[in-house]
Amino acid sequence: MSVNTTAVAPRPIPLTILGNNPASRTYRIGEEDHSLGNCLRNILVSGMEEEVDFAGYSVPHPSEAILQMRVQLAKGAKCETADDALMESCDALKSMCDHVMGTVKGRHEHEVKIE
Amino acid sequence: MSGMYEVRESGITYSPSIQNQATANKEEFIKKFKTNFTYSVLSHPNPNELVFSLQNVDVSFANALRRIMISEVPTVAIEIVYIDNNTSITHDEVLSHRLGLIPLDIDPDEFEEYDSRVTGDEGTNDFNTAVFKLDVTCGSRPATRSDLDSRVLEVPPDLEAVGKDDNVALAKDIAHKHQGRGKSTLPNRPHTRHVYARDLVWCPEGGQGTRLKRKPKVVHGDILLTKLRANQRITLTCHARKSTGKDHAKYSPVATASYRMKPVVGLRERVFDEDADRLAVLEPGVFKIVPCTGVAGKNREAKVHNEYACTMSRNFMRDPVLKEAVIISRDPRHFIFSVETVGMMTAVEVLIKSLQVLKGKGEKLKEEIQAVKLGREMGESMDEE
Numbered sequence: 001m002s003v004n005t006t007a008v009a010p011r012p013i014p015l016t017i018l019g020n021n022p023a024s025r026t027y028r029i030g031e032e033d034h035s036l037g038n039c040l041r042n043i044l045v046s047g048m049e050e051e052v053d054f055a056g057y058s059v060p061h062p063s064e065a066i067l068q069m070r071v072q073l074a075k076g077a078k079c080e081t082a083d084d085a086l087m088e089s090c091d092a093l094k095s096m097c098d099h100v101m102g103t104v105k106g107r108h109e110h111e112v113k114i115e
Numbered sequence: 116m117s118g119m120y121e122v123r124e125s126g127i128t129y130s131p132s133i134q135n136q137a138t139a140n141k142e143e144f145i146k147k148f149k150t151n152f153t154y155s156v157l158s159h160p161n162p163n164e165l166v167f168s169l170q171n172v173d174v175s176f177a178n179a180l181r182r183i184m185i186s187e188v189p190t191v192a193i194e195i196v197y198i199d200n201n202t203s204i205t206h207d208e209v210l211s212h213r214l215g216l217i218p219l220d221i222d223p224d225e226f227e228e229y230d231s232r233v234t235g236d237e238g239t240n241d242f243n244t245a246v247f248k249l250d251v252t253c254g255s256r257p258a259t260r261s262d263l264d265s266r267v268l269e270v271p272p273d274l275e276a277v278g279k280d281d282n283v284a285l286a287k288d289i290a291h292k293h294q295g296r297g298k299s300t301l302p303n304r305p306h307t308r309h310v311y312a313r314d315l316v317w318c319p320e321g322g323q324g325t326r327l328k329r330k331p332k333v334v335h336g337d338i339l340l341t342k343l344r345a346n347q348r349i350t351l352t353c354h355a356r357k358s359t360g361k362d363h364a365k366y367s368p369v370a371t372a373s374y375r376m377k378p379v380v381g382l383r384e385r386v387f388d389e390d391a392d393r394l395a396v397l398e399p400g401v402f403k404i405v406p407c408t409g410v411a412g413k414n415r416e417a418k419v420h421n422e423y424a425c426t427m428s429r430n431f432m433r434d435p436v437l438k439e440a441v442i443i444s445r446d447p448r449h450f451i452f453s454v455e456t457v458g459m460m461t462a463v464e465v466l467i468k469s470l471q472v473l474k475g476k477g478e479k480l481k482e483e484i485q486a487v488k489l490g491r492e493m494g495e496s497m498d499e500e
Contacts, residue, residue, distance in 0.1 A: 015483040029480060035182045036476045038175035046173070047144030049137040078140065083484050088141045090477035095145045096176065097474035100169075101467060103154045108463045111162065 013066060022081040024072035032067040033059055043089040044071060051077045051085050121444040124432050165462035169450045177374055177450040183469040184372040186360035190459050191221040191245060195354040202348050205341040214353055216365050217312050218334040218457045221245060225327050229356040241321030245331050245355040248316050253308035253343035306345040312338035334458035368465050370455045377449035378425035381442045390436050391417035397431040400424030
């Protein structure tokens with residue numbers, strides 16, 4: 001008997017990019033939630049002020065694992081498109097995580113066995 | 116500084132900082148983060164408990180870590196139970212559910228996630244499934260002294276391994292009490308068999324015997340699963356699989372993972388003598404009474420001693436003197452995390468894994484955007500042709 005009866009896993013939701021203007025777009029991201037949405041939103045809004053005019057996210061319905069992210073470029077932004085800005089925010093998140101991970105590993109050098 | 120949340124008599128007010136906190140671009144943002152970020156350990160009594168603080172990070176980052184630690188760090192737990200025989204009082208489904216909740220000491224990195232899109236058992240292999248067997252019978256003869264000794268008086272080795280003196284002492288104490296009181300109060304009375312988590316036997320499949328560096332076992336051997344009466348029997352096989360807390364709470368590696376913003380306590384004006392004594396009672400541990408010098412007629416005064424002890428109780432605000440003198444607030448960029456794991460991973464491991472998961476989310480999104488862009492460009496070039 002199954003302890004946790006799970007139906008056949010739903011198909012992965014592919015990323016869709018909505019909007020015709022390359023400088024302001026909405027991204028429909030599957031299988032993501034507030035964890036990623038709010039982090040990227042924060043980096044875009046308060047970390048890349050000269051690049052981005054507006055960034056916001058929403059999870060339209062809790063029963064659907066979908067995250068919607070809106071990015072609008074600022075005038076005079078170095079990024080060519082909203083795609084670039086969002087990708088830069090992903091890079092920034094990666095650097096943040098790497099830095100924190102390095103600090104934590106350094107502090108717990110003797111007890112961490114994770115590579 | 117980045118603004119403060121001040122706790123008032125009614126509600127909380129946020130005063131944003133006057134300075135603009137934002138950075139112009141990604142490079143500046145990362146540079147600023149790296150300069151300001153601080154990690155410090157506040158309490159780490161054993162490998163499973165960790166209280167630490169993150170300074171100069173945004174709430175979104177702290178909350179993402181908390182969410183991921185609870186629901187997105189993968190672990191291995193019993194998912195499928197094949198019951199061959201169960202004549203115990205516990206129903207199959209109840210027993211299965213209990214088995215599912217047992218924390219297993221298995222390194223999740225050594226396993227792959229089971230793809231449920233592969234229907235039935237066809238997808239089961241030694242890389243995604245660990246097999247445990249349980250075969251217990253309660254004999255019809257009365258239990259002998261040696262049965263009892265091996266079951267009850269032994270301190271489970273995993274308890275020793277944890278190194279928590281309290282637990283070992285407690286177990287020894289219980290064992291001692293049972294020994295003294297005679298057979299009737301022993302947990303394993305004649306004709307009654309207690310089924311513990313440690314009765315689960317791991318059966319290596321395929322190359323698991325040599326591949327797995329950590330031999331799969333239960334974390335806590337002394338979890339009581341059910342009790343058997345004379346001649347009752349349970350025979351079953353369990354399949355343990357890897358998944359995350361999002362799927363089912365049994366996969367969550369943490370018992371609690373929470374954070375709070377660091378309390379900031381200040382004195383607007385000096386508090387003396389009786390007022391200081393009252394304050395020390397109303398906010399225990401936060402203030403220290405020190406001898407007062409330089410003010411005529413005052414012997415002692417209150418000084419802020421330990422802000423971490425502040426419970427944000429507003430009791431002192433009922434006192435007209437203290438109300439004016441003391442200010443309590445929270446720093447919104449300083450988080451005190453408290454992580455307690457169930458035992459399949461250490462708290463530090465959970466923290467590091469959560470960071471890896473968050474990083475992976477960003478990387479995955481970037482790849483997806485690049486793939487869509489590439490697809491779009493290819494579409495355009497096709498149109499031109």
